[in-house]
Amino acid sequence: MTKKREFREAIEGVVESRRNFLGKMAVGGGVAAAATTMPVFNIRTAKAETTTWRVQTSWPGGIGLDIFKEWCGSIVEKTGGELAFQGFGAKEVVGDFQLFDAVKNGVIEAMNAFTLYWAGRMPAAVFLSSYPLGLRNPHEWDVFFYALGGREIARSLFAQFDMFYVGHIHHGPNIIHSKVPIRSLDDFRGRKMRLPGGMVAEVFQDIGAKTTLLPGSEIFPALDKGTIDVADYVGPAINYALGFHKATKYISMGPPGFMSLYQPVDLMDLTVGMDHWNALSAEMKQFVEMEVCVYSDVHHAGIQKADQEAWAKFEEAGTLVTRLTQEDVEAFTQVAVPRWFQWANKDESAARLFKLQLDYMMSGSLGYVTPDMIEGHKLDFDL
Numbered sequence: 001m002t003k004k005r006e007f008r009e010a011i012e013g014v015v016e017s018r019r020n021f022l023g024k025m026a027v028g029g030g031v032a033a034a035a036t037t038m039p040v041f042n043i044r045t046a047k048a049e050t051t052t053w054r055v056q057t058s059w060p061g062g063i064g065l066d067i068f069k070e071w072c073g074s075i076v077e078k079t080g081g082e083l084a085f086q087g088f089g090a091k092e093v094v095g096d097f098q099l100f101d102a103v104k105n106g107v108i109e110a111m112n113a114f115t116l117y118w119a120g121r122m123p124a125a126v127f128l129s130s131y132p133l134g135l136r137n138p139h140e141w142d143v144f145f146y147a148l149g150g151r152e153i154a155r156s157l158f159a160q161f162d163m164f165y166v167g168h169i170h171h172g173p174n175i176i177h178s179k180v181p182i183r184s185l186d187d188f189r190g191r192k193m194r195l196p197g198g199m200v201a202e203v204f205q206d207i208g209a210k211t212t213l214l215p216g217s218e219i220f221p222a223l224d225k226g227t228i229d230v231a232d233y234v235g236p237a238i239n240y241a242l243g244f245h246k247a248t249k250y251i252s253m254g255p256p257g258f259m260s261l262y263q264p265v266d267l268m269d270l271t272v273g274m275d276h277w278n279a280l281s282a283e284m285k286q287f288v289e290m291e292v293c294v295y296s297d298v299h300h301a302g303i304q305k306a307d308q309e310a311w312a313k314f315e316e317a318g319t320l321v322t323r324l325t326q327e328d329v330e331a332f333t334q335v336a337v338p339r340w341f342q343w344a345n346k347d348e349s350a351a352r353l354f355k356l357q358l359d360y361m362m363s364g365s366l367g368y369v370t371p372d373m374i375e376g377h378k379l380d381f382d383l
Contacts, residue, residue, distance in 0.1 A: 023289040039383055048356040050076065050086045053109035057098060059270065061219035062241030063306040064171060064234070068112060078291070083284060085110075096215035103273050104161050112169065112365060121199035122157050123346035127353035128168070129267040131343075132336035133260070133329075135357055136264045137367065138300060140169045148356045154269075162226035163279040164199040167292040168301035169268040172235045172307065175251055177244045179229040182252035185328050194219055197338045199343050200262050206335045208322040216242070223247035234266060235383070236314060237306035245317040254324050260333050261324065270295075333373065336362050351381040 006081070040115040055072060059065035067130070072087030094102045100118055119127040127134075128150070137142055144150040145168050158165040182188065189208030195201040201211040214222055222228045224247045231248070233239050254261045270292050313319075324332075344354035360371040 029190065050081050050084050051276075051279070053114055053272070054086045054088065054093065055110040055232070055270075056088040056090070056093050057112040058090055058096055058099070058216060059112075059238070060215075060242065062238035064090050064238050064299075067302045071295050071299070075291070077141055079284065079287065079346050080152075083280070085300055088197065089215045089326070089375045090215065096217065096370075099160070103163055103271060106273055106275075108190060109276045110270060110286070112270055113267055114196065115267055115269045116196050116198055116200070121161075122344055122349070124157055124353050125348040126343050127170055127350060127357060128154055128269070130263045130265040131199045132203045132262045132339070133333050133368070134340070135361065136258075138278055138361070138365070141168065141170070141267065144357060144360065148360060150353060150356060153349060153353055158271055159274065162274045164272045164274050164338075165276075166272060166289060167271040167296070169292065169296045171266060171268060172300065173235065174232050174234055174237070174263040174266050175253055175260060176222070176230060176232050177239060177248040178231075178252055179223070179248050181250050181322050182230070182324075183322050183371060184324065185331055188230070190228045191226070192228045192230050194222060194233075196263075199339050200232075203332070203336050205264065205340050206339070207332075209236050220244060220247060232262070235303060235307045236310035237303060240313050245314055245319050249321055251314065251321045252319065252324070255326055255329065256323065259268070261329060307331045337373055337377065345380045348381045348383075351379050352383055355383050372379055 001046050012303070025058070049211065056252070057065065057068045067087075069087045072085035076084035076136055080153060088108075093108055096113070097111045099108075100121060102108045103111050115125055125136055130136070135144060141150075151165070151167060154165045154168075176182065178191075180187070180191075185207050191209050193204060193209040193211050194214045195211045196207075197213045199274055201213065203224040204211055212222075214228075214231075216233055217227075219231050220243050223231055223244065233242075233244070239245075239261060245285060246324070253259050258264070270288075277285070340354065340358075342350045358369065358374075360366060364373075
């Protein structure tokens with residue numbers, strides 16, 4: 001069975017399971033009533049011409065880029081030729097940090113970027129992807145976006161820049177590669193470290209790291225030349241494909257069961273220029289929204305499968321895994337919580353997103369956050 005056929009059958013299987021689920025839920029009512037508005041797609045409408053979107057991802061290589069390009073290539077068949085995605089890897093059209101302006105100004109139609117990259121343009125973006133010791137599992141982010149109002153706020157934010165945020169896309173936790181062993185928070189002190197910016201960078205600065213912001217495609221060269229000696233990026237499969245094992249000897253993670261303290265569920269998204277989104281039919285808009293949900297599942301699972309295979313490759317390369325302790329988690333929490341509120345208080349949108357997440361984290365469902373952890377901190381906005 002070819003890789004393309006395997007990918008197509010995986011997509012079709014997830015779509016079919018979702019349809020079956022929605023059909024059963026529609027009998028009940030309540031939240032399930034929304035399912036009755038979702039069409040069963042044989043999606044092509046009367047439109048004769050093919051609309052093509054150029055979509056650039058932040059993935060510079062590895063399984064993430066492979067899955068992305070397979071997905072893009074599948075869209076034209078699923079829509080009967082009405083819509084096509086022309087997929088580009090990182091830097092193939094514009095630089096990674098230029099994606100926002102490229103979509104906003106019509107250079108490309110859509111982007112599949114790491115949402116956190118836009119924290120400098122809109123502070124609320126730090127709460128559209130995981131942050132130090134925030135929501136910790138993919139399903140919690142699904143609840144936040146789909147049930148607690150997160151997606152609606154995200155769409156209102158991007159609409160201010162004439163863009164439409166279709167939806168979030170999971171890939172997995174981030175890990176840290178280092179030339180020296182990291183066995184405690186103190187070991188980050190003085191280290192030159194690549195991070196994605198925003199709150200994540202500030203928390204590491206608070207524990208003594210000297211941080212710099214680099215896109216994924218520039219991390220290996222910086223490690224190889226010694227410009228940095230510690231780097232965060234995504235999971236083991238993609239990092240191995242990018243050659244991180246050739247420039248570092250260690251991988252640092254949290255305690256067992258906690259791969260990443262600082263970005264346990266890193267998120268990407270699909271965002272489209274507003275004019276291009278509005279040019280779609282109502283049926284095609286619904287298809288794209290549903291397709292992004294399906295893609296998120298397949299993308300996440302495919303990367304996790306590759307990650308399991310990559311650990312043996314790192315071991316064979318002589319890479320050593322070090323872990324922080326529970327005491328480090330507690331110390332990291334004390335540093336992170338003040339930063340939560342500082343970022344939330346940058347503007348009302350950031351505060352609204354964080355308040356939704358904070359209430360969820362303090363609820364009986366999760367219990368990550370207790371009243372004593374946030375004592376002395378408050379939001380400046382009347383929400």
